Amino acid sequence: MKQRVITGFIAGTGFILCCILGEPWYNGLMILLSLVGYYEFIRMNGLKPWNITSLLGFLGVLYFVFPWSKFPLSDINPSMFIWLMLFLFLTATVITKNKIDIDKAANMLLGVLYIGIGFQYMIETRSAPDGNGLFWSLLLFAAIWSSDAGAYFTGRRFGKTKLWPDISPNKTVEGAIGGIVVAAAVSALFVLFAPELLPIGRAIWIGLAASVIGQIGDLIQSAYKRVRGVKDTGSILPGHGGILDRVDSWLIVFPFIHLLSLLPYQ
Template sequence: MSNLLKRSLSGIIYVLIFLSAILISKESYIALTSLFGVLCIWEFSKLIDFKGIIGYIFFGLTLFLMLKRPDNYAVAVILGITLLSSLSLIYYLFVKKEVTFSNDRSKLGLLIRYPIFSMIFLVFLPIYQGEYNPYLMISILIIIWVNDSFAFLVGKNLGKRKLFPSVSPKKTIEGFLGGLVFALIAAIIIGTFNDDFIIGNWLIIAFLVSVIGTIGDLIESKFKRQANVKDSGDIMPGHGGILDRLDSLLFAAPFVYLYINFII
């Protein structure tokens, strides 16, 4: 079986499972994203060479407590910590410095602040004003999938200038701009049919998803480069690991959650 066929089949299965879990119920969505979270923790732990079960315990306990008390001030505190950590990773990316983690304590801190807290806000993303809104999550996924697809297509056919060659030599400025433009077009279409937000808010969400998501992809590539590996895992043929597939959405989730719940 060719790599393209394997990539296409695994991608279709992933999309069908994700959409089904979103549409069936709040509980099925939480169960699936929690499973994704465990896999991301496992894959990222391998990237930074961290051993132990404390990350999984911390993820499960924190998610359980936040779901029990979603209106608790702790949600805002954890969001603040997550955003500050994300900004720190963005800084290390652009100044081209390695993220250092010399001992298990620093590795655990990074594990908590990056994949664990970010994954919690991915779980919370479709819960808006206390209600589970599956079509909000589907709309966000459509935007990020449109962005990724057109970034690849435009970059492959028109890309000439490298976006960030030291981390991801295949990404181009043309691809990034193509993904952004089509994500904004998708946001306008979504805003026409989905009245959760006005079109202007959907455009801002698309901008966040495209720009922050691309940065998240580059940051995960940076960690893989530091670990000297091509993929975070091999669970998805042709795509790599779950972290490889979710890196953009995972990194953008806290920023979109902030905008939807604290700014709009």
């Protein structure tokens, strides 16, 4: 527990500092985390991280998270890029004579989209065109983190009904509800800091969505790890596991909040 607390404090402090500093610190951190996350993903799937096909996956992640808007490559159509990645991964099955088979190719492409798009929207939120990216980023992170804390403590105190025991045996319905309530309350508190930016009703909706979708993101990662027979995606964070263990909710929440156009600047 001591190691977990120390790691959490150091990593959390560094993360918040980078978020406050903004570009290039925040973008650089997000790019680093995305690449480490993809490394964990392909290792978890039993793939070699440094062969040509895996390196193609790293480049795919970079396409999504690197700020290409400052370069001519920003004109590449995202749907065509996804198709190009699909084509190259499928071509790898032929070139390698099925050493990279269709299942491995599909997993690599899945990892590129799952991790790359998730981190892309974290960067886009921090770079919000209204100039309030720090506020929106902290709002979403606070909603996610408070949901996790609320679910944990509510579950420990009142949890009796298992939420999804086949996937995550320790999660309870009571804990999930507690996380949703706490996230909505914490999001509502952000109205006090910038009432001109965030109406109370929208703040509550953001908190509710972040909590519900964040808990689904957590379960998605739990389901994936259960299939692969691993407890953690990595060991880079002592006491916490890997990068993907820490960002599983983030990867789902940030794109989904944008999908619902819940941020007022959208």
